Amino acid sequence: GAGVSQTPSNKVTEKGKYVELRCDPISGHTALYWYRQSLGQGPEFLIYFQGTGAADDSGLPNDRFFAVRPEGSVSTLKIQRTERGDSAVYLCASSSTGDEQFFGPGTRLTVL
Template sequence: GAGVSQTPSNKVTEKGKYVELRCDPISGHTALYWYRQSLGQGPEFLIYFQGTGAADDSGLPNDRFFAVRPEGSVSTLKIQRTERGDSAMYLCASSPPDGEQYFGPGTRLTVT
C-alpha cells in the first residue's frame, strides 16, 4: 500500500513569501503529525492532529505557522512571511490508533 506522501519534494521561495506544504497520510490513519528537521538535528515536533482537529500545536514556533486538516485526511502546513530561518526539511507522519508513526519523505524548504 501507499505510504505517506508529501508535496512538493523541494520548495525554494523568497523571503517574505507564503508557502503551503501538503501531506497525504496513509489511508485510515487517524493521527497526523508535522515535524521540522534542521541540518544536524533530529525532527522537532510542530503540530499533531487527531481527526480534523489540532490536538496539540505547542510546537509551532510562532503565528506565521498554521496547519489544517479539514476532512481528517490530507493536511496542509502554511507558512506566512517566510524567513531564512524557516529553511529546513518538513516531515509529516501519520499513525493508526495506538500505532507507530510512519513518516513521509519530507519537503525540503529553502528560503532565499
C-alpha cells in the first residue's frame, strides 16, 4: 500500500470490554511504533517493534495493554478491560531509516 493504514478508524466500546486495533505499515518498513494521543496533547509513545520483536515497550501504561507483530509486518494493539481513561486516538507509524516516521490516520477509541 501507499501508506500506513489503521483499522478501524473509529471504535466505540463499553467499559470492561476487550478491543483490538490493527496497523498495516508501509511494506518493507522494519520499525513500527504505536502512540496514543489525548485531546490537546502530543502523541505519547507506547511501544516500538523492530521486526517481530518489541524493542521498547516501556510506554505501555499497564498490563492491560499488549501489542504483537508476529510476522514483522501487521501489528495489533490489544487492550483488555477497557477503561474510560483509555479513550484517545491511537496512532501507528512505521519507518525504514529510523529518522522520518510515517503515520497512519489513527483509530479513535471511545470507551463509554
